[in-house]
Amino acid sequence: MKKLKNIEELKDFRDKCAEKFSGPDKIRIIVGMATCGIAAGAGEVFDSIAGEVMKLGLGDKVTVVRSGCMGACHAEPTVEISIPGEESVLYGNIDSQRAKVLVKNHIMRNEVVTELVLEKAYETIS
Amino acid sequence: MSTKKQLRIALKNCGVIDPENIEEYIARDGYMAIANILTEMTPEDVIEELKKSGLRGRGGGGFPTGLKLEFARKNKGKKKYIICNADEGDPGAFMDRSILEGDPHSILEAMVICGYAVGAGNGYIYIRAEYPLAIERLKIAIKQAYKYGLLGKNILGSGFSFDIELKYGAGAFVCGEETALINSIEGNRGEPHFKPPYPAEKGLWDMPTTVNNVETLANVPAIFNMGAEKFASIGTKTSKGTKVFALAGNVNNVGLVEVPMGTTLREIVFDIGGGITGGKGFKAVQTGGPSGGCIPVQFLDVPIDYESLREIGSMMGSGGMIIMDEDTCMVDIAKYYLEFTTDESCGKCTACRIGNKRLFEMLEKITEGKGTEEDLVKLKELGEIIKDTSLCGLGQSAPNPVLSTMKYFYNEYEAHVRDKICPAGICSSLTKFEINKDKCIGCTLCAKACPAACISGKVREPHEIDQDKCIKCGACYKACKFDAITKS
């Protein structure tokens, strides 16, 4: 990557990145991995999800992402799944077993695991 | 509950993007604010826009950010500096850490914007060494930003250059005070000096310097992306935008929340926080960390902003918010905070070094049941003098937890002093454990748990506690399965 030389180059690059991360066939599984999440076991959750995604051959359409804090400290580790065209779902109190369930149910069968869902109680400024 | 109470501006990318990948930040309009500024705006425009937004410092003081930058712009100096204050130290507060771990690029971008506004070419992030993950992610972010030409020489071909360096704090709470922080960066003892001169006149290496807290900075790129007017439409008359709070204590949904200024405490504690744990009663909420105060139930419906919190004896502070239930002893809480500030005082000025120590000692005396009514008079008098006489913000606000609890929970102080009881049963010297003979079945569990061996009785017969030997540890109380032990 060479340095961005002006605002146009940045804009082009932004559009490229946007497409890369949120194209119509991009499923994102985000694991909250700030210090708090990691302390609560998010590392194992991440590994478990990544392993399951590989195992089930979902590597092409699913990206597993380490993010910062999602805010729900009372329910760490937290995982958010977003499928294009659908409302993203926030899950709490995930461990490595439950992580596998999420991949199987939510991604493979398109079934929300309702008992683990957390209310996403915020709006984000646009 | 139809409407969502939380609105994320500072946290907009936290928990959404991969903080270690600059492309994810860019995909969400990252670095567009600085790009637009460098292409279209003069430094004066930038300051004007920030003034229009009404953004005020989120680190505690609430000083208008635009004005701060304007002072530094107007003051002359061979060099100028931008400092990001990431020395978050309030007990229970982790707003800044979360932002740095979740969205480090927003801080870098904001620093470049501030640098452009004041004419500074160098920035320092003063971060406590106890935040290794935040440091790691910042390092990665800085490296990536340099790689993409978003830091360093001639940013986006604008001719403007800006460098950022990390400086680690060794954990002194007082280094969050800007003059102490600057001393620390310079390699001197981290202790404050009297202001004026303010950092905007004589800051780092005696040059004009702007010190902004992490959350303040996190708002800056967002303001330019959304427009100052839109930002200013959120919040109250004097306080615009949102505030991030770290919700902790006896509340069900502990966590990081971001709410528009003007949200009430009731909304935060009950709607967002999900109420008090164990279904207990609400007693108080402590805001502003060790510098703040305890707010009682009658103010739950006050829309909170910088001014309203100050009026009710607390302060916004950096965003720690600790919820206390009915079992909390307010004298003990005051003592806890005083212990923290006396430990963390830099020791420079008399008022803070000795004054707060004496306050703490008086509180100790009171919680041990040795306090007198005269102590209560002295406590208040000395607390007010310390506020009036201390050199820096730490000392000036250290008595707040004492004064606010005295103001709203005076009856608890009186109970400790006059009746020698701790109504919440927290202060061990004032607590008495007794065995209810009607309930005790003589299972001996309490006697086995007692570290002082002061519980006697035959098996299957009611036991008894020798009050002279009891050390009030509460082990028996916890061990008893028949509710036979009472605490008073």
Place this chain on the structure above:
Amino acid sequence: MNKVNITINDMNISVPENYTVLEAAREVEIEIPTLCHLNLHDLKAVNRSASCRVCVVEVEGRGPLSPSCSTYVSEGMVIKTNTPRAVKARRTMVELLLSDHPKDCLTCEKNQQCDLQKLAANLGVREIEYTGAQSTYEKDNSSYSIFRNLDKCVLCRRCETMCNEVQTCGILSGMDRGFETVVGPAFGLPMIDTMCTFCGQCVAVCPTAALTEISNVRQVWDAINDPDKFVVVQTAPAVRVALGEEFGMEPGTIVTGKMAAALRRMGFDKIFDTDFAADLTIVEEASELIHRVQNGGRLPILTSCCPAWVKFFEHQFPDLLDIPSTCKSPHEMFGAIVKTYYAEKFKIDPHKIVVVSVMPCLAKKYEAARPELSGKGMQNVDYVISTREAAKMIKEAGINFINLPDEGFDNPLGESTGASVIFGTTGGVIEAALRTAADWLTGESLEKIDYHQLRGLEGIREGTVNIGGTDFKIGIAHGLGNARKLLEDIRAGKTEYHAIEIMACPGGCIGGGGQPYHQGDSDIIKKRAEAIYREDKGKAKRKSHENVNVIELYKEFLGEFYGEKAHELLHTKYQKRELI
């Protein structure tokens, strides 16, 4: 300087815009009490830590009270210095300080000379409302010079300002936090293990007895009272213009005669004068300078009379150990001569001789203990007492100092010239050396011997003196911070001085760490300097090489100037020391 209009206690006044509220108040005779504040104007030493909070006042429009020592005036400022709020806060600060202070005033070293004690009295503190834990620290008597009793430290940080900013030694600084905050050397090292020069400027400005000298009063009385000992005393030039202050006399009063009388009444066997040895020093140092000039030796030559300065360059400039003069300091030369020449001449067993130096200096105590400053198993000087300690002994002895008649020194080691007297002030040693060097180089007895261009209190001064057609470039620095600047220039090869005089203490020996406390008033130091030059003017002989007894000493005992015997007894060597 532009002026601004302010209102202070309802008075409208106009003061320069760079004034602090404290300075403005003093203009209209309002005395705001202070404790940590220190401003030695002429010596450019200012402590404005604003840490004691005693000088707080109300400034309209500002929330909390403002420290007047570090709050600068501004147009339209309205100040009230003595409202109940300010007075109450002020008194509380003093009470808090007292609540963490040993209340042993009656037996305290600084009784009646303590700023905290005075402050408490002036504010009418009659009881201390607050009680609680008291700080206790191990006392540090590791050095020969400075005694640290941190139980009495009020954290004013004056010592730190002197040590770090003025002297640039950086030995003392704040450590730890909260109630446990303390001022001391890095890693809690004892003073003797640090690169402290023992200049004693920290002691000179300490408002309490947290820093005092290590006292040698007891040992000196014991020596005097020991019939087996022959106790001789010598007095440094700067002592005679300051000792009177301890007895309530005006600063700048010359008490040479009374001092000699008092020492005699105390029971010293001989009352001699370090000034004699100062003349001896000049003869040796001027010879050394001429030797270096004529033999292509290394220049500049640096004076070596000041022991704090010597220790400073041993630690800080070990690469330049060959430039200072190898001359011992005057009182050490004196000690060496007493235990050899004088002992021989008057047939006294040198082992029975006890040499006591009365010095304006605390570093001299350390210097006296340096192993190389000895001969035949005897230290050149046995005990050093400061001007303050001498005054204490005079008081202990029940001597009515003020009414004493003037008496002279004993001979032959009591004779001195004006040149030796001016050793006591900055610039004096080099002026004395020039008086001799000029005569020698020109072969004449020059009339013009007042080198006014070298006098004054500027921290670094330089001047060019033409002697017999040759220009000598002279540098002078007092205060170790100034010395450092000159030395760094020398190290960088940026200067071309022939000779440099350096004194560690601001003002020279008259401002020494062992002098009566100036209590922050630098006018006192000025007056002592004026007295020094008055004493010089009043002397019949004003050139060192004209001291008859010095000349006789060479004839009878030492032989040549700068010769072999002189080297053995009057010269020394330096060593590299660590930076810590």
